[in-house]
Amino acid sequence: MTPRYIGLNPGDIIWSNLRIKWWELIVRQSATIGFVVALIIFWAIPVAFVGAISQLDKLQEKAPFLKFINKLPSVILGVVTGLLPSILLAVLMALLPIVLRCEYIPVPFSCIT
DSSP, X not given: OOOOOOOOOGGGSOGGGGTOOHHHHHHHHHHHHHHHHHHHHXXXXXXXXXXXXXXXXXXXXXXXXXXXXXXXXXXXXXXXXXXXXXXXXXXXXXXXXXXXXXXXXXXXXXXXX
């Protein structure tokens, strides 16, 4: 009946007992921070694309090759500009924790199992 703790605080770990040298810890932390910064920068590209889908009427004014959008039925245009961006953004935000929890990248889809 003793209390159990599931999570660990990194400050509670004696890192010298784990055979991880100080420079390995710095390299791992730097690589992790670099990966997260790169992910933040490159995650903006699909999010901007989803935002552009929601503003198709304004976008077709700037890009003349998108004039065919005016010929779509209003129901389809409403679904594409209203519902589709919400669904795509929800999927992107659901994928973000999965990508961040990946332990290593070399094996494809190793973090999903």
